[in-house]
Amino acid sequence: MGLLDSVLSVGTAAIGRSATADSGLLPVLIDLLSNNGEIGGLQGLIAKFQRAGLSPIIESWISQQAANLPITGEQLQQVLGSELVQSIAGRMGIDVPHLLPQLSQFLPVAVDRLTPNGSIPAAGANPAGELLGLFGNFLKT
Numbered sequence: 308m309g310l311l312d313s314v315l316s317v318g319t320a321a322i323g324r325s326a327t328a329d330s331g332l333l334p335v336l337i338d339l340l341s342n343n344g345e346i347g348g349l350q351g352l353i354a355k356f357q358r359a360g361l362s363p364i365i366e367s368w369i370s371q372q373a374a375n376l377p378i379t380g381e382q383l384q385q386v387l388g389s390e391l392v393q394s395i396a397g398r399m400g401i402d403v404p405h406l407l408p409q410l411s412q413f414l415p416v417a418v419d420r421l422t423p424n425g426s427i428p429a430a431g432a433n434p435a436g437e438l439l440g441l442f443g444n445f446l447k448t
Contacts, residue, residue: 332399339352340418340421346391350427353365353369363376371425375415380407380410384403
């Protein structure tokens with residue numbers, strides 16, 4: 308079992324499996340924001356926002372200077388692409404209309420948390436531990 312699998316097992320046990328799909332969001336966020344994930348990590352996500360013309364949104368999540376701008380499900384689907392969004396929804400066992408509100412709620416917080424002091428982590432950084440802490444704290448509130 309690899310490090311990521313171990314972290315996911317511990318994280319899933321720590322937060323518990325709920326009746327909602329929220330517990331399935333953690334592995335999705337880790338996969339999206341990991342450098343070996345489907346989009347090339349945080350740098351790949353930033354590039355997708357740039358290509359979609361939505362740089363100000365993700366820049367607000369990274370910056371310490373401004374509040375995080377919200378993102379709609381439609382904008383998120385534009386950034387990630389319909390194929391990836393469908394794939395994520397399938398892995399979580401939910402439909403796209405249920406996925407997008409969850410992802411648009413958690414992704415800005417995750418990116419903000421992964422970019423302390425407004426700096427993007429090094430290319431080899433692994434967001435799993437940070438996301439586990441964030442996700443656990445978020446579910447407690």
